[in-house]
Amino acid sequence: MPDIQYLGHSCFRLRGRDGTVICDPYDRSVGLDIGKPAAHIVTVSHQHPDHANVAAVKPLRERMFLIEGPGEYEVGGISVTGVRTFHDKQKGAERGSNTVYVIHMDDIVFCHLGDLGHELTTHQIDEIGNVDVLFIPVGGDETIGPAEAVSIISQIEPRIVIPMHYALNEQRSFEHDLASVDKFVHEVGLKDVVPEEKLNITSNNLPSEAEETRFVIMKPST
Template sequence: MPDIQYLGHACFRLRGRDGIVLCDPYNRTIGIDMGRPTAHIVTVSHDHPDHNNVAQVRPMRERLFVVEGPGEYEVGGIMIGGVTTYHDKLKGAERGRNIVYVIHLDEIVFCHLGDLGHELSQSQLEAIGNVDVLFIPVGGGETIGPAEAVNVISQLEPRVVIPMHYASPQLSFDYPLEPLERFINELGHKEVSPEDKVSLNASNLPAEGEETRLVVMRSSV
């Protein structure tokens, strides 16, 4: 039963029976400090300070296993697939590539979209495959915004959606981000109660064919 902890911005800590995966650790220059979280594995979607502060993560073994590119990885029983996408709508001409990670942890498939800047192609959808839990940027700026995020959710049809990379009073960027409420409204929800920590297993996921569940997480930092 993996536990999900939200460390703010686009950073999540996934703890399963075979280890801990930390996604997109950020630098404190964005206005918040994630502290010194522990992990066995770190995934990095792209080399920007708000997604690639590996040095601040404490390894739980002799060394930290860092995944920062496309391909298939197996680390201590945890399977991770990296799929190449882009940080803009021009196939990386403006901001470069972005790696989407598909993480298999305790029979649940997590997908972290990083700073995805476009809707997904058919080949990218096939490479990603079936998704149980989707971490998706929704704030626009240098990623997809609320309306595009809803379209990507329709493409992937995950069982659970957890939004990330949206405006908050603490964050400091050179570009504006959309508030979370705009995405929630775009998705057709009126109000959502934030959760501190989420634990998932096959029995408490929506069944196949049921409506995707929206989960909003409160940052622990």
């Protein structure tokens, strides 16, 4: 039964029976303090400091396994697939490449889009495959914005969507002008949103394929 914690910006901690994964740890340039989270595995979508502060993560074993690009990885019962994408609409000419990670943990499939900057190709969608929980940037500026996020959600068709990479009240020094999550909430028509501090996922509490996608707003635990 994996549990999800949002550490702010694009950073999540996924903890299951076979280990703990930290996705996109950030540095203080974000305007937040990530603290000292611990993990067996760290994934880095691209080498910008606000997504690649691996030094902030404490290893839970003698050697923490670092994943920094496309490929297939198996670590202690957790499988991770990195899919090559781009940080912009110009195939990386402006901001470089980005890796989307598909993480199989405890029979749940998570997908972390990193700083995706474009809609996905058919080949990329096939590489990603079926997704239960999607972490998607919605703040715009250097990534996709709310409207583009909605389009990509329809491409992937996940069961649960958790937005990330948007403006937080605690952020005061971040150089990019990100939109608030409220714009995404409005775009998808959510009402009476109550942010959740932690989310436990099982195959039993996932929406069925016949049900609508569930949107979850998470409160950063920093």
